[in-house]
Amino acid sequence: MASSEPPIVKVIGFAKRYKKQVAVDGVDLEIKKGEIYGLIGPDGSGKSSLMKAMAGVLTYDRGTVEVFGTLVDSERAAERVKQRLGFLPQGLGLNLYPDLSVEENIDFFAQLRLVPEQALAERKARLLAMTRLDKFRDRAMKNLSGGMKQKLGLICTLIHEPELAILDEPTTGVDPVSRRDFWAILAQLLQEKGMTALVSTAYMDEASRFHRLSFLWEGKVLVSGTPTEVQALVPGSMVTFEAAPQVDAIARLKTQYMQVEALGSALRVFTEEPIPAAAMQSITSSLGTIKPVQFRVNEPELEDVFVALLLRQGEQPSVIEMPSVVPFTPNDALAIEAKGLIRDFGPFRAVDHVSFQVKSGEIFGLLGANGAGKTTVIKMLNGIMPPSGGEGRVAGADMRTAGGAIKERIGYMSQAFSLYLDLTVVENIRLFAGIYGLDRRATDQRLKWVMSMAGLKGYESNLTGRVPMGVRQRLALGCALVHQPRVLFLDEPTSGVDPIGRRHFWNILSRLAKEEGVAMLVTTHYMSEAEHCDHLALMYAGRIVADGSPADMKLSVEKEAGHLFEVLADDPGSALLELQRAGFAGAALYGTRIHLFCRDPAGDKDRACNALESIGVKINSVTARPLSLEDVFVYRVMALERQDRAGGHEAAA
Amino acid sequence: MNIRRIAAVASKEWRETVRDRMFFSLAFVLPILWMLVFGYGLILDVENIPYAALDGDQSARSRDYLYRFQQSRYFDFKGALTDEREVEPLLASGRIRAAIIIPEKFGERLNAGRMVGVQTLIDGTFPLRTDITKGYVIAINSAFNEERLVDYISRKSGISRVQAEHRARPIKLDVRYLYNEEVRSSWSMVPALVMFTLMLSSPLLTALGIVREKETGSIYNIYSSTVTKVEFLVGKLLPYALISSLNTVVLWIMATRWFNVPFRGNLLFFLAASLVFVLCGTGLGLLVSLLVRTQIAALIITIIITMVPTILFSGLIVPVSSLGPGSQFQAHLFPGMYYTNIVRGTFLKGIGPEVLWMDVLALALYAVILRFVGYGLFTKRPRS
Known part of the structure; x- marks a missing residue:
């Protein structure tokens, strides 16, 4: 059986430092032949360092890395295993050559690996057909979509049919359809050629794709094993139900349960009670006078397990206080309204008759693949880009005529966070307050509010570039809210943040909506996050093709x-x-x-x-x-x- | 060494350079532009000096004196003045760079055999230009004085003007300038500019080309594959050396056809020596690329380490032999000086390997050492 064979990769006590920064600290790992092994963890958890060291393209400080039984401890030793390895570095399509065509890219990789002409022609034809890239043979790589770049990257890495493929975050930044396609192709190739693969990902929901996996956290392995084994570590159930008023229900549940999430009107709670009936019972009793309805009990997802494990480790999200300025009473006032929005770029229609409405206090999710037109919609509603047709109202102002007035009523948080990394946390908030023209009294007041709302206490005078990603993300949110906008636009706000940080962030967003009545329009690539929205719209080729609540x-x-x-x-x-x-x-x-x-x-x-x-x-x-x-x-x-x-x-x- | 892998790297590099607009301009357009801009910017001949004159005398003598300036190709007459107060603002605004002021009774005093002062105001902002202007003024003035002397001798001794001239100027200086017969600064500058352009463009192109791969992460394709260090370096540098060699030919054509500088040496020797120099340049670029991580850092460092020593110590503007001992030593450390000897030697003097072999040897050594250092620094398994 497979278990009696020697492992393909054996890592013991691996550690890597960059100057004084410890990236990986004591990792053990064994990869067996024929499996897809997963490395899961947020940005900066040490995945890339570990993978590069295995691929023989990075030195390390402590421990041993054995690949195919060869100890990879020098450049010379690394050369000996490289013919049997394929390595795809991180960054979607970044290792490819933008000015070369699809075919030229593949040929280059094949020639580097001395793949014979005959074999190259056969493999190329097969792989191109399999990835449906055959129609784009002559297209320059820079003109491919994200999903196509990712597939081309995979072909280039596997063209010499390595025994072990090391793929560093191959699915980051790619839409769900392309991601699924990717997994299917990878699984098929591995099976046909008897390859082994080591794949890293920041998407927790991809954990179930692996035969075995290790969850990395701050340079250490938090847990490893098969998905089933990992799930067994934290027995319990995920209970979903509705309870009103939600804000009070959350407050009561938080005293007893570590994981409480608001998903639109529903609540999702993790309990360590594995028997459904007992789990429902204990939640009902902790809610007291509030009566929960529409109970559903599921097995916890792997992401819930990771969060539970992290919480056990003592990773505590900082407490947030949201001193309400004006208490919000739910009403049906429209915060955002798009009516038949159109945007043409030359002959290309990027946005095609898009209409939707967002009420105050509602979180609206705009989903879609790269290039579906999400960002263009946001830009038009923000008044940055004039529409070719249709109309839109944001916070009561017509986006075509209001211009500057719109910008005072909305907050915008981009994927890149747009913070000044060389300023301290407080300086950043003050800067944004200054940009929005707040006077000194208002600035001090809002500063206090942002610090407590985003849980930034203790980070006041830290340089923004040095604080963890999760903190940086909440700071960016605070800066977007410093002028008390009634409408908030969030463009992929959670890229690269760890699962606890993401949950914490969504917790803040849902409180902002429910307690402050802020209307939000969010785009995201994490499908698991879309569950938090009250309402969703799916965009495809510039059109909204489906909308409704997640349920x-x-x-x-x-x-x-x-x-x-x-x-x-x-x-x-x-x-x-x-x-x-x-x-x-x-x-x-x-x-x-x-x-x-x-x-x-x-x-x-x-x-x-x-x-x-x-x-x-x-x-x-x-x-x-x-x-x-x-x-x-x-x-x-x-x-x-x-x-x-x-x-x-x-x-x- | 596997030829197929070298060919793969080289042809990929070539295609990328030719297709990427930025790299294409860097490779083919920039050198031509550089040559044109510096070719016109660095020609230091002082001619057509704008000047004005104030004739306070308005006599035949004063007009004769001023006429000599108007006749000269070195001076460009901008107009007659009537008041001394007009001079200052004209000089300050740069509309004229010299003013000649002839006092009252100029002719009368000359005829009476007395000395007359002619006030000459020269813009002293650029000492080099000032000296040259002063030299021209002195020369015209001396010629006028001499003629007065000749007149005087011929009148006193009752001999013909020709005889008088022989007495007044018994020794006539016969100067012949070699190599640059008309002492045109363009003849001396343009060949050196070929050096300057190659010295900048070939390291820059190479450094950016390699660092680009580091910046995007495509260098990991090289690190993680079985291509050897030598194969990668040879394949990577080959297109850049080829492009720079092509540029040498283009620059040579520009120098000889556009700037009309004569080429008197052996073209084959010149091209061979240029190839060695280009190998130095690409080696330098390689070295820079191994020390930095970003293209912007590569750009700045390459410009600093090539531009500064090339302008100061290569003999581009000031001959190495007239530098101080410290600077002379530094000049020998950079490849620019050796190649300057080669370009000036082949273009103007028509000399070949019999004289210049030492310079070619120095460049070759330079190229070899740079490659060894580059090979030593390059690793497929870096620390970070």
Whole structure:
């Protein structure tokens, strides 16, 4: 069996310092042949250093790194294993050559590895077909979309068919559809060629894609094992329900539970009680007079497990106080209204008749792949970019005529955080107060409010460049709110922040909405975060193609596509192929498990089981799973892509 | 060494350089632009000095004296003045750089055999230009004095003007300038500018080309593959050396056809020596690229370490032989000086390897040492 074979990678006591900064401090790791091993952790947790050292492109300070039984401790030793390795560095498409075409990029990598002409031609044809890049052979790499760059990066890394592929955050910054595509291609290649892969990711929800994984936190391994093993470390349940008034309910729950999240009107609580009935019981009792309704109990996701483990470690989010300036009473006043917004860039229509409404106190999520038109919508509503057609009102002002007036009523927080890293935390807040023309009294008042709202106490005189990402993110939020805007725009606000930091951030956002009545428009790539929104709109090719509350959206997909099931089988690779042959087109591999949609649960389940038994695969279990928003996103976008392709064929014919 | 891998690196590099607009201009447009800008900017001939005259005498003598300035190609007459107070503002505004003021009774006093002072005001802002202007004024003045003397002798001794001239100027100086017959500064500057342009452009292109890969992270493709250090360095530097060699030819054509500087040496020798110099330049760029992480740092450092010593110690403006001993020593440390000897020697003097072999050898040594240092510093497994 695989376990008796020597491991492909063996790391013991690994440590790496950059000058005085400790990046990795004592990591042990073993990767077995044929598995997809995951390194999970937020930015700066040490993933890249570890991967580079294994690839032989970075020195290290302590410990041993053995790859294919060779101790990689010098440049000479590293050279010996490099032919058997493929390394994809971090940064979407950054290691590719922008001015070279897709084919030229592949050829370059192949020639560097001395792949024979014949083999190169065969592999290239196959990989290009598999990634659907064959139509773009001659396109310069710089003109590819994010998802295409990512696939090209993968082809280039695997063109010499390495035995071990080391892929550093290959899915960061790519939309969910391309990400799913990526995992499918990777799984197929690994299986066909018997490759092993080490993959890092900052998306916690990708953890279930791995056979085994290590969760890295501040340079140390917090936990490692198979997803099932990791889940078993923190037994418990995730209880979702509705309770009103929500603000009071949260306050009561927080006294007993560490993980309490507001998801729109619903609440999500982690309890260590694994039995559903008992879990519901204990929550009801802790809520006292508030009566919870619409209970749902699920197994905790891996992300919940990581958060629980971090909380056990004593990682405490700083306490936040939100001294309310004007108590907010919910009303139906519209904060943002877009009516038939259009934006053309030359012949290209980036935004096509987009309409939506956001009430005060509501969090509105705009989802979509890169280039779907999300940022253009935000820019038009902000008054930065004039629309080609349609109208929009923000905080009561017409965006076409108000200009400067809009900017005083809105706050904007960008992906890049736009803070001055060489100023201290307080100096940054004062600077933004000055930019918005606050007088001294108002500045002092707002400074106090921002410090307590964002939990920045203790960081006052720290340089912004030196504080952790999570703190920096909350500071950016505070700066965007310093002039008390009624409307807040957040453009991918949580990139690169650790899971606790992200939850903390969303906690603040939902309190801002509920207690201060701030209306928010958020774009995000983390589908798990979209659950926090009251209302969602999915953009595709400049249009809004679906909208509703997260629950509504899931429901409508369930009606169309059926329920989601998870199959545990002996030989997941061939099982997947067989299921796809049997007509389950949406079937996908998650580590060793298979996910598939069944429209008619009973009948389809039997059909799937029969198909698998016919090729001699033993089924261990079939369980129903709740749909995630990522499932919704992927289902919707794939359907539209199919439609587009069909439309294209008709047009061509 | 595997030729296929070298070819892969080199052809990728070539295609990137040619297709990227910024690198394309850096490689092919910048050197031409540089040559044109500095070619016109650094020509130091002083001609057409703008001046004004104040004739306080208005006699035949004073007009004769001033006429000599108007005749000269070194002076450009801007107008006659009537009041001394007009002089100052004209000089201050730079509209004239010299003023000649002839006092009253100039002719009368000359005829009476008395000395007359002619006040000459010269703009002293740039000492070099001032000295040259002063030299021209003195020369014209002396010629006028001499003629007065010749007249006097011929009148007193009753001999012809020609005889009188022989007595007054018994020794005639016969000067012939070699190599740059008309002492045009363009003949001396333009070949040195070929050096200056190559000295800047080839290290800059190389340094940016390598650091670009570090900045984007594509250098990890090299680190993590089996391409050897030598293969990578050879493949990477090859296109840059080729581009700079092409530029040498272009610059040579510009110097000889556009600036009309004669080329008297052996073209083959010049091109061979230039290739060695280009290898020095790319080696220097390689060195810089290994020490920095960002393109902007590479740009600044390359400009500082190439521009400053090249302007000061390469013989571009001041000949190395007239530098102080300390500066002379420094001059020998930079490749610019050796190549300046080669370009000036081949263009103007028509000399070849028999004289210049030491310079070529020095450059070759330089190129080899830079490569060894570069090889030593480059690692596929860095510390960070």
